[in-house]
Each structure stands twice: as structure tokens, then as C-alpha cells.
Amino acid sequence: MKFIHAADLHLDSPFLGLRDEAMPESLETIIRQSTFESAKQIFTDAIDQQVDFVLLAGDLFDRNEQSVAAKYFLDQQLQRLNEVNIPVLIIFGNHDYYAGDIEQLGFPANTFVFGNQVETHQLTLTSGETVAISGFSFANQWVRERMINDYPQRQAVDWHLGMLHGSAEGIHSTEGVYAPFSITELQAKNYDYWALGHIHLRQSLDEEETINYAGNTQGRHINESGPKGYLLVESKQHQLQSSFHATATIDWQRYLIRATGVTSTELINQIFAELSEQKFKQLQLIRIEIAADTLNDEQIAEINSGQLLTVLQQQNQTIWQQYHFWVTSIKLTEVTNQLNDTIDGRFFTEAEADIFTETQYKELLQPFAKYQFVAAEILNDDSEQQIHNFATQTLVTHIKNEGAAD
Numbered sequence: 001m002k003f004i005h006a007a008d009l010h011l012d013s014p015f016l017g018l019r020d021e022a023m024p025e026s027l028e029t030i031i032r033q034s035t036f037e038s039a040k041q042i043f044t045d046a047i048d049q050q051v052d053f054v055l056l057a058g059d060l061f062d063r064n065e066q067s068v069a070a071k072y073f074l075d076q077q078l079q080r081l082n083e084v085n086i087p088v089l090i091i092f093g094n095h096d097y098y099a100g101d102i103e104q105l106g107f108p109a110n111t112f113v114f115g116n117q118v119e120t121h122q123l124t125l126t127s128g129e130t131v132a133i134s135g136f137s138f139a140n141q142w143v144r145e146r147m148i149n150d151y152p153q154r155q156a157v158d159w160h161l162g163m164l165h166g167s168a169e170g171i172h173s174t175e176g177v178y179a180p181f182s183i184t185e186l187q188a189k190n191y192d193y194w195a196l197g198h199i200h201l202r203q204s205l206d207e208e209e210t211i212n213y214a215g216n217t218q219g220r221h222i223n224e225s226g227p228k229g230y231l232l233v234e235s236k237q238h239q240l241q242s243s244f245h246a247t248a249t250i251d252w253q254r255y256l257i258r259a260t261g262v263t264s265t266e267l268i269n270q271i272f273a274e275l276s277e278q279k280f281k282q283l284q285l286i287r288i289e290i291a292a293d294t295l296n297d298e299q300i301a302e303i304n305s306g307q308l309l310t311v312l313q314q315q316n317q318t319i320w321q322q323y324h325f326w327v328t329s330i331k332l333t334e335v336t337n338q339l340n341d342t343i344d345g346r347f348f349t350e351a352e353a354d355i356f357t358e359t360q361y362k363e364l365l366q367p368f369a370k371y372q373f374v375a376a377e378i379l380n381d382d383s384e385q386q387i388h389n390f391a392t393q394t395l396v397t398h399i400k401n402e403g404a405a406d
């Protein structure tokens with residue numbers, strides 16, 4: 001038996017937070033196409049590798065109002081596999097929940113979509129082996145029940161696999177808690193493999209690596225960096241072995257700079273010199289992080305006002321195709337040390353603990369959070385840290401200027 005396990009394709013993700021005036025149109029197109037390109041490679045590999053079947057564990061679409069582009073794309077890809085008789089099994093997740101008639105989706109004959117209750121679909125492989133696959137699709141965005149309770153015990157087949165889009169307890173993630181389960185509950189079913197979806201960071205939950213989150217297929221922001229793709233699962237003497245295959249066309253990364261010059265021109269030149277030296281093979285979307293203690297006040301002000309980024313990106317427009325990188329943002333890091341130097345550190349720490357609470361932060365941003373694309377940008381750990389850094393830096397600048405006036 002050989003199959004592909006992929007999840008969280010998020011086809012046609014809009015990459016809303018990324019667009020700015022400076023970004024060249026051709027780059028924007030590449031980014032916009034990236035979720036499609038990665039998915040297409042997975043289907044191509046399925047054909048080339050002659051897998052027995054493909055499991056797609058939820059969030060195929062980025063949102064439940066599926067774009068025509070995403071639907072058209074998926075239809076085409078399913079059709080490619082239909083032509084070579086490779087079955088595709090789909091569950092829908094919290095982003096692409098579906099409660100309608102599955103027939104209405106118009107998928108080709110090779111495609112099986114699980115309904116909103118846990119059900120088991122059986123396949124017989126060309127080798128004669130029998131495979132049972134249990135799963136369910138989200139009917140709405142908010143499935144909070146322990147759906148794991150409805151999964152049957154292992155059946156009398158050669159292989160029994162589970163597909164589940166949901167949250168493993170004890171795993172930290174920024175994705176919400178849906179259809180929760182424990183590893184013990186999964187193991188109690190005695191299945192041979194669990195194809196999980198929902199958490200975008202690829203990981204195995206057991207030592208044998210048969211309970212896996214495949215992770216998403218294309219990183220969509222700085223917190224989804226690193227290689228993204230699918231798991232190829234193969235049987236060797238009735239043991240299953242999974243291996244990761246990268247398909248994403250774009251990667252994200254933080255790049256730390258310690259400034260060596262004193263002017264903004266020197267800083268910009270340094271950033272380009274260091275990034276060009278990396279000789280990236282794949283397109284990188286880069287967040288520059290500059291150690292604040294290596295900068296002077298003027299440079300800090302030029303970064304905070306966004307001026308440095310604007311000039312940097314204008315330059316970046318002319319070389320991104322040659323060096324395969326685009327700088328999306330510039331942030332300051334290591335700012336608290338400076339603050340401790342300037343005022344009583346203990347006093348600041350106490351005030352900080354009162355003000356920078358998660359509750360305060362969420363309350364402050366709540367009015368904006370009703371727009372889903374805004375919520376996705378601001379209500380995560382990372383932006384909280386950014387705002388924190390920015391506020392700290394602003395405070396440092398103010399205090400320093402106060403001191404200078406005396």
C-alpha cells in the first residue's frame with residue numbers, strides 16, 4: 001500500500017496582509033498562485049508515484065464560499081487522478097465546512113467525500129489488500145464535539161486508517177480548538193494510521209510516526225515558515241513508513257541583522273549585501289529583524305516611520321527575480337535591555353505586567369476582529385509581540401529624548 005496524506009491546502013488564499021504598493025505585480029501573481037502550484041505538484045506526484053489513493057484531511061479551500069478559481073482548479077486535479085484511477089478521499093474542515101448534498105459538488109467518480117457524521121469507506125487495492133478509512137466532514141465552522149467518540153473500532157481489514165480534522169490536546173497552536181481528541185483516544189481505535197488536518201505545523205504525535213499532521217501545503221505568513229508539502233506513506237512488511245516531500249513554491253523566514261553602519265544608506269546596503277550572499281534557490285519572503293541595540297535613534301525612527309522599508313522595497317523591485325527574495329517587513333528586536341538601562345527595570349516590568357495582558361490586548365482589538373481578514377492578521381501571538389516591541393521602542397525613544405532635553 002502506498003498513499004499520499006495532505007491537508008490544509010487552503011486553495012486561493014488571498015495573502016491579504018502581504019500586499020503593498022511596492023510589490024511588483026508579477027511577484028504578487030506568483031504569491032497568489034502559490035497555494036495552487038503546491039497542490040498541483042502533489043497531484044502530479046500522486047500520478048508519478050502511482051499511489052493507491054490520496055487522503056486530503058480538510059481545509060482544501062481557504063473559506064467556505066469557495067472561489068470559482070479554487071473549485072475549477074480542484075475539479076481539474078481530481079479529474080487528472082480520475083483518468084488514472086487513483087481514488088481521492090476528502091474530509092472538509094473548519095475553513096471549508098460543507099453541509100450540502102455531496103452530489104452537488106460534481107466531483108468525478110474517483111472522489112469520495114465524507115459526510116457530516118463519521119462513516120467508513122472501504123477500498124480494495126490492486127494488490128487485493130482491503131483498506132477501511134473512517135472520517136467525517138465539518139458541517140459548520142464550530143465543531144466542538146469530541147467526534148473521536150463516533151469513530152468505530154478497527155475493522156477486519158488489512159488496513160484501517162482514520163481521517164480527522166481537529167485539535168490534538170496538549171499541542172500548542174494558534175488555530176482554534178475544534179473536534180478535540182487525545183492521542184490515547186486515537187490509539188484506542190487500533191488503526192494503522194491517522195491522517196490529521198487542522199494544525200499547520202507538520203508533526204508526528206507518536207514514535208512510530210503513524211499519527212501525523214501533514215501540515216499545510218504552502219506557508220501563508222511568517223509564522224508558517226519552513227518546507228511545506230505532503231506525506232508519502234508506504235507499507236514495508238506490514239509497517240507503515242511516512243516520508244515528507246516538499247512542494248511549496250515560496251518560503252518565509254526571519255533574517256536577523258546586526259547593523260554595522262551609522263546611516264540608513266549603510267543599513268540598506270548591508271541588508272542587500274547579506275541577503276544576496278544567501279543565494280536563495282527558492283523565493284523567500286523575508287522579515288528583517290534588526291537588533292535595536294546596534295542602531296542609533298535616527299535609524300530607529302526611520303524604521304518605525306516605515307521610510308526605511310519603502311526605500312528598501314523600491315530597491316528590492318529591481319533585484320528580486322535575480323536573488324529570489326522579497327523583504328516584506330522590518331522589525332526591531334531586543335528592545336527591553338535598552339529600557340532597563342534607561343529607567344528602573346523593576347518599575348517597568350510591573351507596569352508592563354498590568355498593561356500588556358492578553359485580555360487588554362484582545363479587548364482593544366475586538367472592534368476590528370469582526371472582519372475575518374483583520375482578525376487573522378492581528379489576533380495572533382506574533383502581532384501581539386510586534387505591538388509590544390513597538391510600544392517598548394516608542395517608550396525608550398521618548399525617555400531618551402526627555403533625558404536629552406534636560
Ligand SMILES: [Mn+2]
Pocket residue numbers: 008059095198199200
Ligand atoms: Mn487549516
